[in-house]
Amino acid sequence: MNIEEQKEIKLKANEIRTLAIKMIYNAQSGHPGGSLSASDILSVLYFKVLNVDPKNPEWSKRDRFVMSKGHASAAYYASLALKGYFPINDLFTFRKLGSILQGHPTIHVPGVDMTTGSLGQGFSTAIGMAIAGKLDKADYNIYVLIGDGEMDEGIVWEAMINAPHNNLDNLIAILDRNKYQLDGSTENILPLGDIESKIKAFGWEVQSINGHDIEEIYNAIKISQNKNGKPKMIVANTVKGKGVSFMENTHEFHGKAPNKEQYEKAIKELETEREKILKEGST
Amino acid sequence: MESQRVAYGETLLEIGEDEKIVVLDADLSSSTHTIMFGNKYKERFFNMGIQEQNEVGVAAGLARSGKIVFASSFAVFIVGRAYDIIRQSIAYTNLNVKIVATHAGLTVGEDGATHQMLEDIGIMSGLPNFRVIAPADAPETRKVIKKIAYMDGPFYVRLSREKVPTLLNDYEFELGKGILFKDGHDLTIISTGITLSIAVDAANDLKAKGIDAAVIHMPTLKPIDSELVSKYAKNTGKVITVEEHSIYNGLGSRVAEIIAEHGTAKLKRIGVMDQFGESGPGWALLEKYGISKENIIKKSMEIIR
Numbered sequence: 309m310n311i312e313e314q315k316e317i318k319l320k321a322n323e324i325r326t327l328a329i330k331m332i333y334n335a336q337s338g339h340p341g342g343s344l345s346a347s348d349i350l351s352v353l354y355f356k357v358l359n360v361d362p363k364n365p366e367w368s369k370r371d372r373f374v375m376s377k378g379h380a381s382a383a384y385y386a387s388l389a390l391k392g393y394f395p396i397n398d399l400f401t402f403r404k405l406g407s408i409l410q411g412h413p414t415i416h417v418p419g420v421d422m423t424t425g426s427l428g429q430g431f432s433t434a435i436g437m438a439i440a441g442k443l444d445k446a447d448y449n450i451y452v453l454i455g456d457g458e459m460d461e462g463i464v465w466e467a468m469i470n471a472p473h474n475n476l477d478n479l480i481a482i483l484d485r486n487k488y489q490l491d492g493s494t495e496n497i498l499p500l501g502d503i504e505s506k507i508k509a510f511g512w513e514v515q516s517i518n519g520h521d522i523e524e525i526y527n528a529i530k531i532s533q534n535k536n537g538k539p540k541m542i543v544a545n546t547v548k549g550k551g552v553s554f555m556e557n558t559h560e561f562h563g564k565a566p567n568k569e570q571y572e573k574a575i576k577e578l579e580t581e582r583e584k585i586l587k588e589g590s591t
Numbered sequence: 592m593e594s595q596r597v598a599y600g601e602t603l604l605e606i607g608e609d610e611k612i613v614v615l616d617a618d619l620s621s622s623t624h625t626i627m628f629g630n631k632y633k634e635r636f637f638n639m640g641i642q643e644q645n646e647v648g649v650a651a652g653l654a655r656s657g658k659i660v661f662a663s664s665f666a667v668f669i670v671g672r673a674y675d676i677i678r679q680s681i682a683y684t685n686l687n688v689k690i691v692a693t694h695a696g697l698t699v700g701e702d703g704a705t706h707q708m709l710e711d712i713g714i715m716s717g718l719p720n721f722r723v724i725a726p727a728d729a730p731e732t733r734k735v736i737k738k739i740a741y742m743d744g745p746f747y748v749r750l751s752r753e754k755v756p757t758l759l760n761d762y763e764f765e766l767g768k769g770i771l772f773k774d775g776h777d778l779t780i781i782s783t784g785i786t787l788s789i790a791v792d793a794a795n796d797l798k799a800k801g802i803d804a805a806v807i808h809m810p811t812l813k814p815i816d817s818e819l820v821s822k823y824a825k826n827t828g829k830v831i832t833v834e835e836h837s838i839y840n841g842l843g844s845r846v847a848e849i850i851a852e853h854g855t856a857k858l859k860r861i862g863v864m865d866q867f868g869e870s871g872p873g874w875a876l877l878e879k880y881g882i883s884k885e886n887i888i889k890k891s892m893e894i895i896r
């Protein structure tokens with residue numbers, strides 16, 4: 309990926325973060341921490357990887373994306389709006405009575421491939437989609453984003469055993485390894501230990517990357533697209549709350565909206581970051 | 592207005608000195624407030640991570656080894672995800688596990704349908720050995736938790752996320768007994784859980800219209816107080832049930848069974864009409880889905896006619 313392209317995707321990630329914070333502030337509810345940690349991954353997926361058509365969301369040959377950590381819906385909806393699935397303005401109905409943008413993603417939203425919110429289930433349904441892709445001899449891939457807290461769920465490991473058994477090399481899972489869940493750090497609540505080795509032992513091909521480095525994310529996905537009979541897992545090492553200093557590396561803003569003062573500070577920081585990205589490469 | 596889940600956390604803390612008590616949660620202890628117990632009695636508190644199935648399995652093992660176990664999470668996850676394990680390892684075995692679920696019903700609010708459990712009274716009442724309780728407010732929650740801690744066998748307690756009006760400070764909780772909150776002769780409104788305040792408001796407005804409605808709060812869904820239901824069905828001849836639950840398999844269904852078996856009365860049920868909820872402010876959702884003072888009054892006028 310060249311510098312200009314990278315810059316574009318960084319700017320999109322910055323927009324996703326900014327919109328997500330605005331949406332959550334406007335709704336006075338939602339999940340900032342896990343939205344911010346996933347924004348760079350979502351930006352690479354939506355603006356560089358996914359073969360989708362916002363004008364035809366149910367196009368049968370599209371790549372699929374399942375947001376298994378559905379609580380990060382703010383960043384997800386923001387990505388879909390930026391991609392052109394629906395107007396940006398709709399984002400400000402998020403979590404309000406009568407809105408199509410429910411607290412957790414539903415397949416009624418254009419571009420959403422699976423309803424999620426109950427952790428672990430999205431990962432399992434992605435396997436179903438990958439099996440269907442195989443049955444139909446289709447060329448598309450299935451991408452699924454899961455949380456590290458989400459890895460606690462038994463269903464994730466049931467799915468983990470199943471995917472290699474079905475030779476699902478059309479399945480690319482990305483683990484948002486931000487090291488925090490709802491009640492605290494993953495290492496305090498239920499340590500995942502050497503997660504790369506564990507997943508590898510289940511028969512997956514595993515890469516470990518910096519989940520905020522656009523180029524690393526993109527390259528890892530490219531490598532994962534090879535058809536060698538194995539499902540792929542990209543462990544994306546991320547920072548919960550990335551981009552807003554006081555939301556970083558804490559569970560405090562897992563599921564809490566910022567107040568006015570916090571909101572203003574957050575937006576200011578994201579604006580500063582935007583200006584920084586804009587200046588990149590121009591010196 | 593007081594929070595039932597804070598009352599739950601405080602009560603666990605209060606009875607927590609008893610070394611037989613063990614508390615489990617599944618990465619929601621800051622929302623269910625079991626963390627209050629967890630902070631003080633670290634060695635007897637287990638945050639299982641996001642593992643509702645393993646949580647109730649472990650609860651069963653602890654109970655089989657003589658512990659009094661409280662296991663918590665949101666209603667939708669602990670009942671939904673873990674049902675089979677609850678059935679085989681806690682209900683069939685008749686073990687001493689108290690499942691206390693918070694965030695039941697529509698009043699979960701903005702998180703939306705995925706998080707709004709509307710079937711739990713039905714699911715849990717279907718399990719032999721389980722007793723099912725939905726307190727109306729914070730004081731009643733305290734009394735329920737204290738009482739069931741020392742009653743043998745499995746319980747399911749259904750709590751809400753929202754703060755609710757305090758009404759039952761001066762009432763005792765007795766398992767299987769309904770509470771006659773207000774007597775009346777023209778019709779009977781029966782409510783369970785946090786809808787009591789709505790039922791009381793409706794009864795007050797009805798009074799102004801010259802209709803004298805009795806209000807019964809039914810904290811125990813199982814075993815339900817069929818005697819009280821039968822008596823008021825007979826005396827007033829008209830019954831309206833109100834619950835933050837599906838119209839199927841909850842309070843309304845139980846009352847319908849009692850009325851059909853033991854007597855005759857006209858019945859109208861208010862609850863969620865076989866549909867999923869949505870995102871929005873909790874109390875506004877209750878209004879939208881007809882669990883409201885206005886709807887109780889409307890149904891009362893219909894049934895009186």
Ligand SMILES: Cc1ncc(C[n+]2csc(CCOP(=O)(O)OP(=O)(O)O)c2C)c(N)n1
Nearest residue numbers: 342425426427455456457458488489490618
């Ligand atoms: C089955 C289930 N149990 C509990 C929850 C409540 N919950 C929502 S998010 C969350 C923590 C998720 O942590 P993680 O997967 O690490 O997400 P991230 O840090 O990326 O936001 C929990 C416990 C849920 N949504 N689903």
